[in-house]
Amino acid sequence: MATAFDPEEVVEQVTGRLIERFPDADAAQIRTIVAEEVGALQSMPVTDYVSVLSERAAKKRIKAL
Template sequence: MTTEFNRDEAIRQVTEGLRKKFPDHSDEQLRSVATEEVDRLATKPVTDYVIVLGERAARKRLKAD
């Protein structure tokens, strides 16, 4: 069962998750990375796991910085 995808809510949730893991990064940077990852994943046929996968990809990028 798929749910309706809400891009803004996904970005908000990914940003919140990142804020807990990366409190030393600015909100703008976290939101920017979250937006890029959510937008990349939102083009896929199944969007059920965009929040989980988006946060995972964003954490990986931020750790590499």
């Protein structure tokens, strides 16, 4: 059974992980990037992988900064 998808919860979880991984990056900027990535994926029919996919995309963007 799938759990309810809460985009704000996904943003908070992914942001927390990425702040730990990139401590020198601006936390507000990381949150903005994650929120953009989650926003782009949240309308997909299957939301089970939004967390993983948004984290992967956000990491790529943060590394490019």
